[in-house]
Structures are given as C-alpha cells and as structure tokens.
Amino acid sequence: MNQKTLVLIKPDGLVKSLTGNILMRLSESKLEIVAAKILRVNKELAEEHYKHMEDKPFFKELIRYIQGELHGRRKVMAMVYWGEDALTKVRELAGSTNPEEADVTSIRGSFGRITTKGIYENVLHTSSDAKEAEREIKLWFEPDEIIVDLYPTKTVSMETQKKRVWA
Numbered sequence: 001m002n003q004k005t006l007v008l009i010k011p012d013g014l015v016k017s018l019t020g021n022i023l024m025r026l027s028e029s030k031l032e033i034v035a036a037k038i039l040r041v042n043k044e045l046a047e048e049h050y051k052h053m054e055d056k057p058f059f060k061e062l063i064r065y066i067q068g069e070l071h072g073r074r075k076v077m078a079m080v081y082w083g084e085d086a087l088t089k090v091r092e093l094a095g096s097t098n099p100e101e102a103d104v105t106s107i108r109g110s111f112g113r114i115t116t117k118g119i120y121e122n123v124l125h126t127s128s129d130a131k132e133a134e135r136e137i138k139l140w141f142e143p144d145e146i147i148v149d150l151y152p153t154k155t156v157s158m159e160t161q162k163k164r165v166w167a
C-alpha cells in the first residue's frame, strides 16, 4: 500500500554530521522523498509535535532536545518519504525508540545513545502510523512544499497576510 511518513533528522543527527549516513540508509527503502527542508523548531511546533508525550517525566527535556537546545544546533531536517509501505519500511530502518535496544544494524542502533540524564538521543523521528503521519506532515509542511498531492487541499485568499520577499 502506498504510504507517506514524516522523517526528521534530529539535532543530534545534524550535529554529528550523520545526514549523509541517514539518507543513505533510508535510500535502501527505494522510497521517494517528496518534500525536504531545514528549519528552526519553535516551542509551539515542538510541543504540538510531541503532544502525545505531554505526561511523560522527560517531556520538558524532549522539547529542548528537538529544538536543538541540548546540542547548540537549533535546527532539524524535515522530509516526507512516500511509496510502498513507507511507514513500516522507514520504521524498520530506523530501529526501536530506545537506541540501546534497537537492532545494531538499524540507524538508531548504529548512531543513537542514551545520555546520562536519560534522554534517548535517537537521531531521527519517523511517524508510527497513517493517522500520525497525516497529523505530522500537515503540521510540518504546507501543501505547496510537497511535490505530490498527499491530502485534500483548498484555496483561501489571505490578502491581509504579510510575507517577506527578497529586497
């Protein structure tokens, strides 16, 4: 079945220069990248992305982690992978959430670690199911940033909206 999934290379992945390694591993899936960007993650986006973890004792640190505050690298790389069984393929290549339990040949097993403060630094995020993928893709990307039509869209006029353009 054709699926889509949000992939984030987290700040530890970027600070450790793992982008190339991670993309190479993910390319084994033969999936297509249909959107990609580097962005700074503000607190609102971080909290919305991880809202299902709100009650966890590590929530505050998790928000600081995805914002890059633990790594002095305030950015993530966000992508949408699309194709046959995208969700399962990418999660399998990523490995388990806990990097110490992840298969050692997986991305998290190879490059992740648990810090002495107990943070799972697992270098990438990937959506866990179709519903989560839809919520996350719509949260991280505008329709025009994705080169295929993944979900229904509508056109609205926003005449009062200000936009920064090249000077």
Ligand code: ADP
Residues within 6 Å of the ligand: 053, 058, 062, 096, 097, 118, 119, 120, 121, 122, 125, 126, 127, 128
């Ligand atoms: P996944 O990223 O594999 O979908 P979850 O959605 O359960 O995992 O958790 C989101 C993120 O929260 C994880 O990727 C990890 O960074 C962090 N996390 C999850 N569980 C723990 C834990 N027990 N201790 C510390 N950090 C955790």
Ligand code: MG
Residues within 6 Å of the ligand: 126, 127, 128
């Ligand atoms: Mg998850």
